[in-house]
Amino acid sequence: MELETTVGSIKLRNPLILSSGILGTSYSTLQRIYEAGMGAVVTKSIGPRARKGNPNPSIFALQEIKSVINSVGLANPGYKVFREDIEKLIENKIPTIASVFGENETEFVEVLEGLKDLHILAFELNLSCPNIEKGGTQIGTNPETVFNIVKKIRSITSSPIWVKLTPNVNNIIDIAEAAVKGGCDALVAINTLKAMVIDIDAQIPILGYKRGGLSGAAIKPIGIRYVYDLFENFGEKIPIVGVGGISRGEDIIEYLLAGANAVQIGTALGVAYPENMIKFFQMRIKKYMKEHTIEKISELVGGAHK
Amino acid sequence: MELETTVGSIKLRNPLILSSGILGTSYSTLQRIYEAGMGAVVTKSIGPRARKGNPNPSIFALQEIKSVINSVGLANPGYKVFREDIEKLIENKIPTIASVFGENETEFVEVLEGLKDLHILAFELNLSCPNIEKGGTQIGTNPETVFNIVKKIRSITSSPIWVKLTPNVNNIIDIAEAAVKGGCDALVAINTLKAMVIDIDAQIPILGYKRGGLSGAAIKPIGIRYVYDLFENFGEKIPIVGVGGISRGEDIIEYLLAGANAVQIGTALGVAYPENMIKFFQMRIKKYMKEHTIEKISELVGGAHK
Amino acid sequence: MTKQTLPNTKPIMGRIIKKWEECEDTFGFLIDIPVKVKGAKPGQFIMLWIPGVDEYPIGIADFENNVLEIGVSKMGVGTEAMINKNIGDLVGIRGFYGKPFQPPNKVNHLIIGGGFGMTPLKLLTTYLLLREEKEEIHIFEGARSKNRLMYLDWFQNLHDQKKLVFHVSTDDGSYGYKGFPTVDLEDFLQKSETPSVIYAAGPERMMKVIFDIGKKYQKVIDMQMSFADRYMRCGFGLCSYCAVDPTGWRICVDGPIFNAKQIEQIEDFGNYRRIETGEKQRI
């Protein structure tokens, strides 16, 4: 029984990838999480320059629905500073995916130009953050913009390009189509859902930025749906990385069956002992594969489409 | 202290409305739920002719996130048959909102023509069902279509027209704008989120229709966000009815503060004792109003916008 | 206070570990559910999911630890798909749903039914036999012919052991009395002097006849009947496709067992049911 999987040309030791924005601000946390047993890690989204992000509260849990709302707003030190962290990761042989964002094409290009010499596993274009004024989902909901950015980045780097999609759209297929036509190597779905929580005693939205994005268990059925739709539409044409609400090993299998070649996990790793979580995930997958006499992850991919 | 509220010209004894598709297939359940203490009830969405809906499983619970996924697919007996149920409700003085759907403008018109003589509280146009092939969200994501349908219906009836919006859009404001321009009297947000659940042992989607819509606690932060966005954009220009994931009295207050004049409750009433739930909701609201020395519901509406 | 939560889960996959032909067109199944589930009460039901085919309500015939016994009668595509399943196959189960029979003490228990209605009545019988009270239990089973009598051996055995009285009848006389079980029941009621409760499960038209008979006798202090002739989607009270007029009761959570006082109020009883569209249809 092997946990290995591939996302296009990329081979991973297992299908578990740390998703962007969770434990991804420092090489050290990324390394720690990788070493706990992930297949790869994605950095916090990196932009052209330092961003303070949104005021606190910017992250809190909604325990009732095992979820989290956040409005970090892409706080990041900018690619010039974060380069060093990526270099350390590469030096330490951590399969690293750099998440990149910009408010427009020019900014995306700037960041890519600044990082393209690194031997990165892939660049993940974050076309889908709901927590910033400019860019963010606005970019990710327009097929033309998506096509142009992906095409441009494609011309800059030969590293694999992953495009991360937002669920806050009329039709995710149109956007995915544009990204595929632009030349991306994998689709990543989904980012967070537009959301808000109001405190009824304080009578204001709790998040400092008011609006935020919902992640965690609540969004899993939504993520599964979009991965299923993407797989149904594109089939083997483009690899899919499933994200959203994974909190148990079962959820990973569900994403694989929906059509994901690999998954990303975020919110569920924001716990005291992420190492244990990762172990649990792996044990559960192995148990399932044994029970169902499955030898390779690839046997599961898209298995729910019959 | 008064629980009365208004949605445009409509006065309700309290802001609790049963949402469409829950306990809404028969005059008798609608009447039962109203008598348990709701402010009004919305019927199951009624189309031009009988529809069997989608095969079972078409509804099941996701207990972990206190939610439900459904793909009922607008099963309904058609307006000609359901007229009788509405007539009984009106006869029994139940404030009844008729939810109406069609696959296109012509169908909407047919149903409206068939029901417009009834002394209905309002017509709610369901432009947002994710569970049917034609119509459904396709209609509700196109501002032009929305404008045309609402305008046409406006010319047919002088009854209040409510438009129910889907959250599965790039930008809910564009759609709402179209509905308002078309002449609607209130916006209802939100309908269910596109979703799917796959069974990992059976390795297929559980719902007979495969795809479904997510309702219940998981979607509350999403509903709150859209109601807040709508209120911020339209202010007092158009009343808003908040729907999505209400499961406690607190949630109702949260919707009011976000900008709703009234709320609809669905999934939370799908329990053994809906009567108790309704009592709990009312008690909680009263307790809150007492603690915060609030006399009227209108004092709360939009209170989170400061 | 508002602790009422969704009373159920998505389907849990169980494995068929035994299958047998119970009678013509009806199969018994033992299903092993790999999670802890609370015990079922007589009259409750599950939603049975045949992956890729259909999901529908099925009564509970017996239950021990995590093994569930059900009986499925061929009606259409969904039930046929179950009957075609074999040992080792997986089916989905949600439940247990619904209100159970509530047998009082110190009465005669008159249990009457036919077809797959015998399923909850089997569990009810088991349940009554386990009680301390020494009350008379009478089973009145009817069917078209001998080969359509469900649990025939099981009830016959209990009768032979003098644990209960098994009154059996067939329309064609191929076993037991010739005629309807309702005739048998009325015969019994005329003779008996003990206060009795009637429990019925079967075709609604038959239950209607039983109800009319029962009303004539003062010694019949209650009648509890299982409404299984209703289309169900959710099974837990959300959709109302199973509802009866004019009370607005949902068979799945307010029933499926109703008592005499309730049945009196259900105008649809024996007259109308809803189909998938929500439209009412004559029974």
Place this chain on the structure above:
Amino acid sequence: MTKQTLPNTKPIMGRIIKKWEECEDTFGFLIDIPVKVKGAKPGQFIMLWIPGVDEYPIGIADFENNVLEIGVSKMGVGTEAMINKNIGDLVGIRGFYGKPFQPPNKVNHLIIGGGFGMTPLKLLTTYLLLREEKEEIHIFEGARSKNRLMYLDWFQNLHDQKKLVFHVSTDDGSYGYKGFPTVDLEDFLQKSETPSVIYAAGPERMMKVIFDIGKKYQKVIDMQMSFADRYMRCGFGLCSYCAVDPTGWRICVDGPIFNAKQIEQIEDFGNYRRIETGEKQRI
């Protein structure tokens, strides 16, 4: 097995029921939380939300039933907003977060700190005083001047009651010894022969000095220090803005209390912290 769940909730609104000036620029607050909360351990913290302004970590000074005592020092807009709050005002609280101090038995407890670092040290002292063991407790508090000594009366009182030894110092000599508390600590260590554990909370540069002193003495069997000089967003281990290199430990859940063995591995200790952007900054 995978039962690890999100360890927290959204902010719960508590009402300020008491407020007092603890020392210059620092106020004490009692906050009444209207829900049952599990007891806090010394060294743990809360995320304090000042609605409409900011949310940030604050240590726990004391706790009884549902009333929480905290101490807040004016630093910037966020802490000032709290200090401007009055009795009856609502603030949001999430927590309790972080790993607590873990005092061993049969050692001298040397508690050293300054500024708002005294907050968790107060709770630690209370906790130690409640234990059965008769161990020596020494408090070393330092500040710029007398009017910046936190909990001065509280500790002085315990000293007068001979419950502990309160070593107090000010930079300007306006109270206690003149000089840094670290000098006091080293003096003590030279004389003492008992195995000791040092507990420190205060500016990281001061803790660094303490750490270097402690390392010189074999009798110092452990040092437990509270890292409060780190920017926090989530407080429960999700975002990593509070993380230290090269271990990747998050102050909020892997800390804020680290022991000597851990601190040895934290290269950032006393050198670097992250700011809101995630960029590292010299301390």
